[in-house]
Amino acid sequence: MFTARDENFSERVRESFGRQGFxxxxxxxxxxxxxxxxEIEVDHSGDxxxxxxxxxxxxxxxxxxxxxxxxxxxxxxxxxxxxxxxFKMNLIAPAAGTTLRAAGQVVRSGRTLxxxxxxxxxLTARGWALCATGQQTLMCLNDRPDR
Amino acid sequence: MFTARDENFSERVRESFGRQGFxxxxxxxxxxxxxxxxEIEVDHSGDxxxxxxxxxxxxxxxxxxxxxxxxxxxxxxxxxxxxxxxFKMNLIAPAAGTTLRAAGQVVRSGRTLxxxxxxxxxLTARGWALCATGQQTLMCLNDRPDR
Amino acid sequence: MFTARDENFSERVRESFGRQGFxxxxxxxxxxxxxxxxEIEVDHSGDxxxxxxxxxxxxxxxxxxxxxxxxxxxxxxxxxxxxxxxFKMNLIAPAAGTTLRAAGQVVRSGRTLxxxxxxxxxLTARGWALCATGQQTLMCLNDRPDR
Amino acid sequence: MFTARDENFSERVRESFGRQGFxxxxxxxxxxxxxxxxEIEVDHSGDxxxxxxxxxxxxxxxxxxxxxxxxxxxxxxxxxxxxxxxFKMNLIAPAAGTTLRAAGQVVRSGRTLxxxxxxxxxLTARGWALCATGQQTLMCLNDRPDR
Numbered sequence: 001m002f003t004a005r006d007e008n009f010s011e012r013v014r015e016s017f018g019r020q021g022f023x024x025x026x027x028x029x030x031x032x033x034x035x036x037x038x039e040i041e042v043d044h045s046g047d048x049x050x051x052x053x054x055x056x057x058x059x060x061x062x063x064x065x066x067x068x069x070x071x072x073x074x075x076x077x078x079x080x081x082x083x084x085x086x087f088k089m090n091l092i093a094p095a096a097g098t099t100l101r102a103a104g105q106v107v108r109s110g111r112t113l114x115x116x117x118x119x120x121x122x123l124t125a126r127g128w129a130l131c132a133t134g135q136q137t138l139m140c141l142n143d144r145p146d147r
Numbered sequence: 148m149f150t151a152r153d154e155n156f157s158e159r160v161r162e163s164f165g166r167q168g169f170x171x172x173x174x175x176x177x178x179x180x181x182x183x184x185x186e187i188e189v190d191h192s193g194d195x196x197x198x199x200x201x202x203x204x205x206x207x208x209x210x211x212x213x214x215x216x217x218x219x220x221x222x223x224x225x226x227x228x229x230x231x232x233x234f235k236m237n238l239i240a241p242a243a244g245t246t247l248r249a250a251g252q253v254v255r256s257g258r259t260l261x262x263x264x265x266x267x268x269x270l271t272a273r274g275w276a277l278c279a280t281g282q283q284t285l286m287c288l289n290d291r292p293d294r
Numbered sequence: 295m296f297t298a299r300d301e302n303f304s305e306r307v308r309e310s311f312g313r314q315g316f317x318x319x320x321x322x323x324x325x326x327x328x329x330x331x332x333e334i335e336v337d338h339s340g341d342x343x344x345x346x347x348x349x350x351x352x353x354x355x356x357x358x359x360x361x362x363x364x365x366x367x368x369x370x371x372x373x374x375x376x377x378x379x380x381f382k383m384n385l386i387a388p389a390a391g392t393t394l395r396a397a398g399q400v401v402r403s404g405r406t407l408x409x410x411x412x413x414x415x416x417l418t419a420r421g422w423a424l425c426a427t428g429q430q431t432l433m434c435l436n437d438r439p440d441r
Numbered sequence: 442m443f444t445a446r447d448e449n450f451s452e453r454v455r456e457s458f459g460r461q462g463f464x465x466x467x468x469x470x471x472x473x474x475x476x477x478x479x480e481i482e483v484d485h486s487g488d489x490x491x492x493x494x495x496x497x498x499x500x501x502x503x504x505x506x507x508x509x510x511x512x513x514x515x516x517x518x519x520x521x522x523x524x525x526x527x528f529k530m531n532l533i534a535p536a537a538g539t540t541l542r543a544a545g546q547v548v549r550s551g552r553t554l555x556x557x558x559x560x561x562x563x564l565t566a567r568g569w570a571l572c573a574t575g576q577q578t579l580m581c582l583n584d585r586p587d588r
Contacts, residue, residue, distance in 0.1 A: 356499020
């Protein structure tokens, strides 16, 4: 549905992701990078839990926010950077699983603002189960290289 | 403005917070626990950054979500637990500072649902600067002890 | 995807919609009622505009809120009523068209809370164009008949 | 807290409000216009109700959205116009009252984006009761006069 203006979009996302100390601290990895869509995965560990041992909503939100931010970034021009303006998460089920996967999908990408849908699922004994849905607004900062 | 129904509210919050592996992984600490209001603080480190070295929006959201969740929890009856239904963050300024502080403040606490306002600030050379505002909906699970 | 527990779900939605004085004041009509999904339509008029002559965001939000609320209501048991807990709208394009159509789609329906996705489109010279996306949380009030 | 850059801010808001066909259709009136803060009021009538006779959440949202939009607009330069990017409403109590009052308060006004807090109250037999809180993001369109 979307075409990247910068042919190096994937490299640019991967390089920027590598500089996110927090994603590294979570043990999160980039699963896929396509024009307008990015997926991030993280395995469960005791470092990522809320008080009942499930993934903390802050982990779900963090990987969903990064997934959406980089989904938008794939469509931005070279020499730009991305800023999250706001996001909203509905935590529709406990994030009880062994792996958490978040996807950011661009819905509309304008000159200044980009809107994404966010989704997060957990891997359970019965397969992947949706645990959160979200919305996000991003801003493109032109002539401000991400690096 | 609010009165706790459980006189052990503070102890209960501190014990539950201690079980949040993720808050420990972030290096976050409980700053204050009052009926309807909780504050959490975390110091900057390279483990908590987005690609430009500021606090990652996921860190801001995680501590704000925990602050709001425990703000609500202070007003819940004994033998209950708390669930975040949804939350929304407006990231109104870059979280560029040496310490991040988030506050959760109950606006209305009903039998089933509780609504909170969230705020996060960063300590800069000029003092504390507001970097995010949010809203949160919590659910009280009765007869399901947090522990 | 969803099955209604009350075989009279459609009748119940239509009767309740008829009592929403505001939907009548807008000139809104129920377009479709299926288990977990409801669509509402309204034609453009000078009574529904913001300052530039487009549909007011308040109109878009009102029909989207009603569509989502009734989408949830289709899955509720008899003798219950529905309450919007919160909703969020991203206004991704100006609502410039001759007709506005909003759809509410249930994502997850629990015993107490139901989560919906909302979408609104406008009919333009080139066909239907998405103008807003949203999220909504509903509450089911058991043993409190809507009527 | 805020200073208007355009000394004619109040006149500009009032003139623009007058062109909102929808605010007129609701019977809404501007109650106050100050730099960074606008209040709008509307009286209850059978034209504004949901199925139980209370103010429809769409009415609450519409007046809150307009209040916030014009709160931001008071701080914009001449020859600009205002666009709602997104907003979020928590409906914390039934809007059961004889008058509904919504306030939009700017939290931060940047060159491109402005963030507002929204509040709505209803007049009950016991006085004003808060029924909704919200957040809103606005965009300033420079060199695009509102008229």
